[in-house]
Amino acid sequence: MSKYEELEAFARTVEAGSFTAAAKQLGVAKSAVSRRIQDLEARLDTQLIVRTTRKLTLTDQGRAFFERARVLLCDWEETEAIVSQNQKSISGIIRISAPLSFGVSHLGPALIEFQQLHPAIHLDVDFTDRRVDLISEGIDVAIRIGHLPDSGLIARKIANIRTIAVASPDYISHHGMPQTPDDLKGLFELRYSLRNTHRWSYVSPDGVPGELEIPPKLSASNGEFLRDAAIAGMGVLLEPSFLLYDDIRAGKLVQILPEYSWDELGAYAVYPPIRHLSARIRAIVDHIAKHCGGQKPYWDDF
Incomplete structure (x- = not known):
């Protein structure tokens, strides 16, 4: 599993408010989104999201990580856009x-x-x-x-x-x-x-x-x-x-x-x-x- 996929799954889940909505955006199974975030948390040795049956809540570390993750994803999209524009x-x-x-x-x-x-x-x-x-x-x-x-x-x-x-x-x-x-x-x-x-x-x-x-x-x-x-x-x-x-x-x-x-x-x-x-x-x-x-x-x- 790539670090980018883990980061993207986490950011999209926070923005969308659920694993189901994030999975729909990414075009993957809900279980794949959940697994990517679990792998991210395990790699960081930090809980980012508190999961309940009704909602997802960010931990303090999760909020800080989300703000940085969103910037990194935007930078990645900008880099891809520059390449795409160069290729017309x-x-x-x-x-x-x-x-x-x-x-x-x-x-x-x-x-x-x-x-x-x-x-x-x-x-x-x-x-x-x-x-x-x-x-x-x-x-x-x-x-x-x-x-x-x-x-x-x-x-x-x-x-x-x-x-x-x-x-x-x-x-x-x-x-x-x-x-x-x-x-x-x-x-x-x-x-x-x-x-x-x-x-x-x-x-x-x-x-x-x-x-x-x-x-x-x-x-x-x-x-x-x-x-x-x-x-x-x-x-x-x-x-x-x-x-x-x-x-x-x-x-x-x-x-x-x-x-x-x-x-x-x-x-x-x-x-x-x-x-x-x-x-x-x-x-x-x-x-x-x-x-x-x-x-x-x-x-x-x-």
Whole structure:
């Protein structure tokens, strides 16, 4: 057993909080992680982790060793990254988490292209709207949409995300085109249930902010389903433009109050703070950002 494997098993177990999670990150059996840490403790003649049925607790020696081990692992990754950059090739596993609808529709082509450009890379992609814990679940980079809360994660904005109000032509024909936000109060909302607030925030053409709440006709946790409900004429919908642009181009949906600015969001690549960002993580974040188009993403061309 190499000293590096022992060190890595120990650090990943501490970061992940369990042998099981560390084993998943490392791609080995739980027993292998436990054995590596036992061998490390035996070699050092020091107990680093106190094991109970419910949790793992570091000893004083374990805490001191973990801080140094984390620095050593970062230095090792930095050394590998320098060599990889010199060889102009990258390899290894990249674990990615991304929102379902945005990920499949807009990241999917970029990830496939990236894999083709870098055949030595193994992408492990989790498309989910669940907010994952990057460290405990061993995720290298996550794509998140919205307003990012303060956290210990590093974030890079990869695209602006506009939200727009829409309805079907038939719905507008029957109820009339709203001329002001107050006119929306007499209509029914198709509500995205995972949004942090049920109020619609906006800024008027002359720069005056405001907000309103519309009674829901239908609530769901999937934006594509709500888009289909809007096309069917069931109500008005406030969603990111990346979900709606094709149907606006096709005339299946029309914008409501397009001169108003609704809630502005962002798409971000987030990753744990480390002293050196590995070459493969930097490469895939750069690739995704280039694909999305930054300040003027391609899905806003309608």
